[in-house]
Amino acid sequence: MNLTLKIWRQKDRNTTGEFVTCQARNILPDMSFLEMLDVVNEDLTRSGHEPFAFDSDCREGICGTCSLVINGIPHGGQKGATACQLHMRHFRDGQTITVEPWRAKSFPVLRDLVVDRSAFDHIIASGGFVSVNTGGAPDGNALPVGKVDADQAMDAAACIGCGACVAACKNASAMLFVAAKVAHLGLLPQGQSERYQRVVKMVNMMDQEGFGACTATGSCEAVCPKEISLDFIAQLNRDYLVGCLKP
Amino acid sequence: MNLDAKIPSGPLDKKWEKCLLEMKLVNPANKRKFEVIVVGTGLAGASAAATMAELGYGVKSFCFQDSPRRAHSIAAQGGINAAKNYQNDGDSIHRLFYDTIKGGDYRAREANVYRLAQTSVKIIDQCVAQGVPFAREYGGLLANRSFGGAQVSRTFYARGQTGQQLLIGAYQALERQIGLGNIRMFPRTEMLDLVLVNGHAKGIVVRDLVTGEISSHSADAVILATGGYGNVFYLSTNAVGCNVTAIWRAYKRGAFMANPCYTQIHPTCIPVSGDHQSKLTLMSESLRNDGRVWVPKVKGDKRSAHQIPENERDYFLERKYPSYGNLAPRDISSRAAKEACDDGRGVGPGGLGVYLDFADAIKRLGADKIRERYDNLFVMYETITGENAFEVPMRIYPAVHYTMGGLWVDYHLMSNIPGLFVLGEANFSDHGANRLGASALMQGLADGYFVAPYTVGNYFATNSVPRPSTNHAEFKKIEAEIHHRTQNLLSINGKRTPTSFHRELGKLMWENCGMARTDESLRINLKKIPELREEFWRDVTVTGANNSLNQALEQAGRVADFLEFGELTSRDALERKESCGGHFRTEFQTAEGEALRDDENFAHVAAWEFQGEGKTPLLHKEPLVFEELKMSQRSYK
Structure with a gap:
C-alpha cells in the first residue's frame, strides 16, 4: 500500500519545527510502523535527502525508546502496544498519517521525532530506589512476599519509562510514571522503610522538572503500552499526603 | 605472548575465596582518588558502575541510548538461574557448574564457571533486596521454573520481563549513585575508541550523539560492558542499536578477541x-x-x-x-x-x-x-x-540471539591490556561454545555486582601507571583519527545506504557462517567480506553533518566495524576444525548428526591479535584444562 505522511521536521532543540509531507510507497501489512519509517528513510537517503531521525532500539516493545505520536495518539492507539509493535495491517491504502514527537515542555525535541526524556531519570535519581548497597543482602526467601502483593508490585513495575503518559496528558503530567514506581516499591516490604520520603522526593523532583499536575482524565492510562492502572495514582496521592504530614 | 588466565591454584571450590584473600585492597580513604570509566549500562555495566560508586570510587558511566534504563538486557524474558535449591530437587552449586560447562560443550574455563555458580545465589538475594518483583508462590516464597539444558527448577523470573526487572533494579542503584553525585552519567554518548598510555587502558574517546562533539575522558581503569555482536548478522534478536564498535576498537588497540565464531x-x-x-x-x-x-x-x-x-x-x-x-x-x-x-x-x-x-x-x-x-x-x-x-x-x-565470544579476559575479567576490564556478553568467559537459557542475566550481574568491583580494586592497588590528563598526546592523536574517519564517511557521497551494506553482510554471515558452516562457505566469506568492505568505503552515502544528531553517521560507523568483524568471525570459524555448541561445522558431526568435538586439537580458547590493517590477525591459544570434570560427548537423549 501507499501512504502519505505528515511528519515533523526539526533541526535541533533551538530551532522551530514544522510538518512536512512525504510519501511512503510499497508498504506491506506485516511491516511494523518503524519498519515503514525505515523504508521512507532508505528512499530519502538514496535520493540524497536526510532521513527523519527517530528513536528506537529493541523493537519488541520493552525498551521504551520509541516515542512517536501517530495520528495524535502516543504510540498510535493500539491497546497495550508501543509504536514498534504497531503493524501496518492496521492502516488503509491511501491513508494520510501524521507523525510527531512527544509534546511536553519537560521533553524537549532534539531533532525531528527524537526527544530528551532525561527528566524521568532525574525523578528516579531523586528517590526511585531502595537504598541497599551491593552485598550483605539476606537470603531471598528471608522476606516472604504474598503473591497478591508481589503480583500488584509487578503490575506497577511493568512501566517501561517511555513517556507516552506525559505525551498524552493535556498538562504533560508525569503522575502515572511516578505512581508506577512509588507503587512498585511501596507495595513490597523491601520498600517500606523509605516509602514516605521516597514519594515526597519524587513528586518534588517531578514538579521541579516542569511536569504538570494530574487532572485524572485517564488519558495516560489509555495510551500506556503496559496498561499501568490509574489506581496507582490514587495510591501515590495517599502516600504523598501521608509523607507530607509526617514530621 | 603468554595468555595467563591467572586462575588461582587449589581446589575448585576454594579458588575464588583464595583470590579474594590474595587481592590487594584500596584503603577506604583512598578510594575516591581512583576513577573508573564504565561503558554500557546493561546488567553488567549498570551493576558494576553502581557497586564501584557504592565502594567510594569515582565513576563515569556511558551509554549510547537516551537513558541507561534502555540497554538491551531489558529484553531478556525468561529468567535468571541460581543454585538456590529452593525447590528441593537436588540442585547445588556443583550441579549448576556442571550444567553450564556441559551446556557450553566443554569450551569454557572451569574456574570462571564455578565462580559464576557460586555467585549466583548472592545475585538473587541482592535483587530481592532492591525490590525486584520476582514471581512468588502463595506462601510468599520465591517461585522457580525449569529451563532448557537443566533437569532442576532453578530459574527465577518476573513474569516474562525478568531482564527488564533486573535491569531496572541495577538502573535504580545506578541512579541512586548519580543522585548522590558519585557517578557522572553520559547518555547518548558513544565510545569510538580506547586510549592506552604506557600500555595501560587509561581512557576513551567518545562522540556526543546530540551535538556531534568528540571528547576524551581519562580514568585509572576502563570497563567495557557493551554487550554482544549478534547484529553482525543484521537480523538478530538484538536491539537495532547493539553493535561491536566498542570491543572492536579495543581489539584494534591490542585487546585479544576470543572465540568470535561462537554465536548462539x-x-x-x-x-x-x-x-x-x-x-x-x-x-x-x-x-x-x-x-x-x-x-x-x-x-x-x-x-x-x-x-x-x-x-x-x-x-x-x-x-x-x-x-x-x-x-x-x-x-x-x-x-x-x-x-x-x-x-x-x-x-x-x-x-x-x-x-x-x-x-x-x-x-x-x-x-x-x-x-x-x-x-x-x-x-x-x-x-x-x-x-x-x-x-x-x-x-x-x-x-x-547471543554471542558467547568476545574480548579475552583472565580470571579477574581483565583483558590482556592492563586496566581494561570486560564484563557480561562483551567478554568470552563463561559460556563456552553455547550458553544455557537464563544464564546471561546471571553472568552479567555476577560480573558487575560481585567480581569486577573487587578485581578492579586490586588493579588500582597494584598498578603504577597514573591517570593521565586528557591533554596527553595519545588522546589528541586518537581524537584527530576519529575526526578524520568521520569526515571520510561523510564525504564519500556514494550510492548505497549503510543499511544496504549491513543487510548484505548479514546475509553472507547467516548463509556462510550461521547455523551450519563449512570450509567452503567460510572461505567465501573471507573473499566476499573484504570486497564488500572495499565497496562500502567507495560507495556508501552518509547524509547530514557531523555537528548534529545524525543517526545515519552513527549507523555507518557501526556497519564499518561489523564489516571488519565479520571477516574475523569467519576466520575463527574456519580455523576451528571441529563442531562444538553453537559452532557447527558440517564436516564434523557424529553419525547421528550431533556436534563432533576434537578435544585433542581444539580444547582451547582461540584469541586473535590485531596485526594492522590488511594483515592476517595472529592466533593465540589458551589451553582449557579440565581438572574437575571429564570432557565427554554431550548427550541430551
Whole structure:
C-alpha cells in the first residue's frame, strides 16, 4: 500500500519545527510502523535527502525508546502496544498519517521525532530506589512476599519509562510514571522503610522538572503500552499526603 | 605472548575465596582518588558502575541510548538461574557448574564457571533486596521454573520481563549513585575508541550523539560492558542499536578477541515475514516448558495444524531426545528445527518455521494457568503475527540471539591490556561454545555486582601507571583519527545506504557462517567480506553533518566495524576444525548428526591479535584444562 505522511521536521532543540509531507510507497501489512519509517528513510537517503531521525532500539516493545505520536495518539492507539509493535495491517491504502514527537515542555525535541526524556531519570535519581548497597543482602526467601502483593508490585513495575503518559496528558503530567514506581516499591516490604520520603522526593523532583499536575482524565492510562492502572495514582496521592504530614 | 588466565591454584571450590584473600585492597580513604570509566549500562555495566560508586570510587558511566534504563538486557524474558535449591530437587552449586560447562560443550574455563555458580545465589538475594518483583508462590516464597539444558527448577523470573526487572533494579542503584553525585552519567554518548598510555587502558574517546562533539575522558581503569555482536548478522534478536564498535576498537588497540565464531542461534523466535524485516523477535525459551515442538511427518504437508492428526505429527525433539524432550539445549533444538525445515517439513510462509503447540498444556492446566505463565508472550506473538496462540500453534524459527565470544579476559575479567576490564556478553568467559537459557542475566550481574568491583580494586592497588590528563598526546592523536574517519564517511557521497551494506553482510554471515558452516562457505566469506568492505568505503552515502544528531553517521560507523568483524568471525570459524555448541561445522558431526568435538586439537580458547590493517590477525591459544570434570560427548537423549 501507499501512504502519505505528515511528519515533523526539526533541526535541533533551538530551532522551530514544522510538518512536512512525504510519501511512503510499497508498504506491506506485516511491516511494523518503524519498519515503514525505515523504508521512507532508505528512499530519502538514496535520493540524497536526510532521513527523519527517530528513536528506537529493541523493537519488541520493552525498551521504551520509541516515542512517536501517530495520528495524535502516543504510540498510535493500539491497546497495550508501543509504536514498534504497531503493524501496518492496521492502516488503509491511501491513508494520510501524521507523525510527531512527544509534546511536553519537560521533553524537549532534539531533532525531528527524537526527544530528551532525561527528566524521568532525574525523578528516579531523586528517590526511585531502595537504598541497599551491593552485598550483605539476606537470603531471598528471608522476606516472604504474598503473591497478591508481589503480583500488584509487578503490575506497577511493568512501566517501561517511555513517556507516552506525559505525551498524552493535556498538562504533560508525569503522575502515572511516578505512581508506577512509588507503587512498585511501596507495595513490597523491601520498600517500606523509605516509602514516605521516597514519594515526597519524587513528586518534588517531578514538579521541579516542569511536569504538570494530574487532572485524572485517564488519558495516560489509555495510551500506556503496559496498561499501568490509574489506581496507582490514587495510591501515590495517599502516600504523598501521608509523607507530607509526617514530621 | 603468554595468555595467563591467572586462575588461582587449589581446589575448585576454594579458588575464588583464595583470590579474594590474595587481592590487594584500596584503603577506604583512598578510594575516591581512583576513577573508573564504565561503558554500557546493561546488567553488567549498570551493576558494576553502581557497586564501584557504592565502594567510594569515582565513576563515569556511558551509554549510547537516551537513558541507561534502555540497554538491551531489558529484553531478556525468561529468567535468571541460581543454585538456590529452593525447590528441593537436588540442585547445588556443583550441579549448576556442571550444567553450564556441559551446556557450553566443554569450551569454557572451569574456574570462571564455578565462580559464576557460586555467585549466583548472592545475585538473587541482592535483587530481592532492591525490590525486584520476582514471581512468588502463595506462601510468599520465591517461585522457580525449569529451563532448557537443566533437569532442576532453578530459574527465577518476573513474569516474562525478568531482564527488564533486573535491569531496572541495577538502573535504580545506578541512579541512586548519580543522585548522590558519585557517578557522572553520559547518555547518548558513544565510545569510538580506547586510549592506552604506557600500555595501560587509561581512557576513551567518545562522540556526543546530540551535538556531534568528540571528547576524551581519562580514568585509572576502563570497563567495557557493551554487550554482544549478534547484529553482525543484521537480523538478530538484538536491539537495532547493539553493535561491536566498542570491543572492536579495543581489539584494534591490542585487546585479544576470543572465540568470535561462537554465536548462539535461539530456537524460539518468530519467523521472518519479509525483506523489510529490521529485527527478529524472540519468544522466551521458557515456552518450551509447556509447548511441544512439532512438524508434519510428511514433506510439503499444506494442511493447517488442526487438520493434521496426532499420528501424522513428528514431535521431533521428544523423539530424538527423550530425556530432555522439548527442553533440549538451544543449539541442539535450533539445528533440529533447521533440519526439519531443510527436509521440506517446515510450516508457514517459505516453509521456514516449526510449530510450538500449547494444546496439551492448555488441556492439562487450563488456559488461565498458561495465560498467567506466559501472557505477555502470547500477546506479543499475536501483535506481530495477527494469530492467537491459544487457538492455533505458534510458529517459531531459530534466529541469532547471543554471542558467547568476545574480548579475552583472565580470571579477574581483565583483558590482556592492563586496566581494561570486560564484563557480561562483551567478554568470552563463561559460556563456552553455547550458553544455557537464563544464564546471561546471571553472568552479567555476577560480573558487575560481585567480581569486577573487587578485581578492579586490586588493579588500582597494584598498578603504577597514573591517570593521565586528557591533554596527553595519545588522546589528541586518537581524537584527530576519529575526526578524520568521520569526515571520510561523510564525504564519500556514494550510492548505497549503510543499511544496504549491513543487510548484505548479514546475509553472507547467516548463509556462510550461521547455523551450519563449512570450509567452503567460510572461505567465501573471507573473499566476499573484504570486497564488500572495499565497496562500502567507495560507495556508501552518509547524509547530514557531523555537528548534529545524525543517526545515519552513527549507523555507518557501526556497519564499518561489523564489516571488519565479520571477516574475523569467519576466520575463527574456519580455523576451528571441529563442531562444538553453537559452532557447527558440517564436516564434523557424529553419525547421528550431533556436534563432533576434537578435544585433542581444539580444547582451547582461540584469541586473535590485531596485526594492522590488511594483515592476517595472529592466533593465540589458551589451553582449557579440565581438572574437575571429564570432557565427554554431550548427550541430551
